[in-house]
Amino acid sequence: MKNSLKSWTIMLSVIGILYIPLTALYRYNNLVPVTGIVTELIKTRTRIPYYKFRLAQYDNMFYHPGRGTLTLFKDELVQSDAPVEFYILKGDTGKLNKGDEILYMGYENKDIGIDVFYSITKPGLLIQFLTLIFYFTIMCLNACCAYRYREKWAERLIVVYFLFFILLMAL
Known part of the structure; x- marks a missing residue:
């Protein structure tokens, strides 16, 4: 014993x-890049804000509810006419152009580590x-x-x- x-x-x-x-x-190796032009950007009014946005090329709303302290160290998202690149999980590629909300990570190739960490520890x-x-x-x-x-x-x-x-x- x-x-x-x-x-x-x-x-x-x-x-x-x-x-x-x-x-x-594992999640970092399963990320797929998505590129597009942001048409709508929504910032929540919570203590630690997070963003939702829509691209011109897709019907989906992309979000990342980083609800932790590390989110305060991330850069603020700014809407522009230039194309942006971010990542989604490989399993979420089937949801593109179906109108579902999709979790994004690494907006403009920044803060990928923070987003991946929160997708593991804080999904719910x-x-x-x-x-x-x-x-x-x-x-x-x-x-x-x-x-x-x-x-x-x-x-x-x-x-x-x-x-x-x-x-x-x-x-």
């Missing part, structure tokens, strides 16, 4: 640490809550291992997961 708790804790800890970077890498309140519960559970498992086996790796992973937990709540 001792080795089972230790091995499960190590395995879950590695999965938890690699989840966000590997998912971000339930996903964010489940991710926080998962990280808190792993932190508790590492605390059990640190107490039971007196191992330094478990103590270090407690700190790592505590930082993950705080960062996901704050960002």
Whole structure:
């Protein structure tokens, strides 16, 4: 039983640490560029604003509800007659010209990392809550291992997961 708790804790800890970077890498590699001229640009009146816009070439409304603190570091979108380029996920290319709202990332090839991060961690309140519960559970498992086996790796992973937990709540 001792080795089972230790091995499960190590395995879950590695999965938890690699989840966000590997998912971000996968999404980054599945981005498809879209180019067009912005005809309509809507800025929300929330504390952290986000934008919706429409292109002349497509019937869709493109949006990215970056609801976190990192969104404040992004540049403000400006409507112009020049063509703009941004990215959408490969799975959303079937929605083009169907009038659906599509999530965009990296408007004018800027801030792609922030947009990809928020598409993973903040797609909805339930996903964010489940991710926080998962990280808190792993932190508790590492605390059990640190107490039971007196191992330094478990103590270090407690700190790592505590930082993950705080960062996901704050960002």
